[in-house]
Amino acid sequence: MQIVDFVATNGHWSWLVAGLILLALELVVPGGFLLWMGISGIAVGLITMVQPMPWALQWLIFGVLSLLTITGWVQWNRRRPARSDRPYLNRRAEHFIGHETVLEQAIEQGFGRVVLGDTVWRVSGPDLPAGQAVRIVGSEGAVLKVEPVF
Template identity: 35%
Template sequence: MDDGLIWILVGLVLLMAEIVVPGVFLLWIGLAALGTGLVTVLFAPGFATKVVVFLVLLAVGIGAALTLRRRQKPPVRVNTPDAGLVGRMGTVTERSPAGARVHLGDSDWSARVSGEAEVGDTVRVDGVDGTTLVVSRVRR
């Protein structure tokens, strides 16, 4: 069997494996193998040239993948406890040595207060720790 056809066959096998095994690493190796196979069929280069062509095509593919990855938007954080809560204002409804409760929107949340805040004070959500709000008193 011709070397070029072997490169093309290996590239196709890797591309099919990419479909079965999720990820994107086999895609670039498979495309580099296909490209090397095409160069081999068209020009019949020596072994060293085939290796260099394969490595150059692989480097170009990895560079393209990294460029595409940088352009992706960060994942949308839907239905996570801190989605949309940080920065919102609430009211302290209960304060005890064990912690506090804060009314925020239409819900009451357990809260950990940074600093001093009494019942009725307005607080701002600074973060979320599990299902506990981390809040601080808003100074007027």
């Protein structure tokens, strides 16, 4: 009963300690949501230091702050563009769009082959003879779409 009495008389310290525990758990359990719950717990602790209030209202403020901060973080994170020093990683075909090359194998019945770097790529486009200069205009999976260059 002494613990319950202590928490009842010093509720703001309980919120501050709970917030710090949640922040420490964020270091162990990744995901981001414990960070915002910890910050919300600390905020409730600081608010109750200044203005004492009943436990039900404290829990309501904690819940609302947690939901708002987590939702705000998720939405901000989704809108933020992913930056990469290798934007074409796992999208090699898109890297070649705009390049010009020569057909290694004639395009017959819609498909042929070109050599780009150290790789032989399958291409699709209008029927063209081997040796024809082509420009890569798109990709569909691992098949490059080409058009003739005159």
